[in-house]
Amino acid sequence: MTERKPPGVTFETWIDKQIREATERGDFAGLAGTGKPLPHLDQPYDEMWWIKEKMHREHLSYLPPTLALRKEAEDALEAAAAAPTQAALRRILTAVNERISAALRTPLEGPPLNLVPFDIDEVARKWREQQGS
DSSP: OOOOOOTTSOHHHHHHHHHHHHHHHTTTTTOTTTTSOOTTTTSOOOTTHHHHHHHHHTTOOOOOHHHHHHHHHHHHHHHHHTOSSHHHHHHHHHHHHHHHHHHHHSOOSSSOOOOOOOOHHHHHHHHHHHHTO
16 A cells, blocks of 8 residues: 655646656566557447456356256256265255245245255155166
């Protein structure tokens, strides 16, 4: 952090001095993008550009809560099918069923959920058939 602007000095003069001193110290040497055009200048302005850029840079994504729950239910069903024991299968599906039931009681943002809780006994029966038990 820099020192405070001295009284009686205009902001422009004070800022120019700060930039000149930083340039003399070499603080701006070797910065990424030096001498390159600004990215995305040829695209229309988007107010959310910085959020999209940060999400891309940090490999983040966002789904509306209903779509996220659908994905979670799909992943839970796959995990249940690969569960080592029937107890593990029941734990996985019970947890996702609780989230689905809560979402049905208090609707989430986004497109329609179109999910109902899994029939754990039916999924367990299919799991036992796959296991040959």
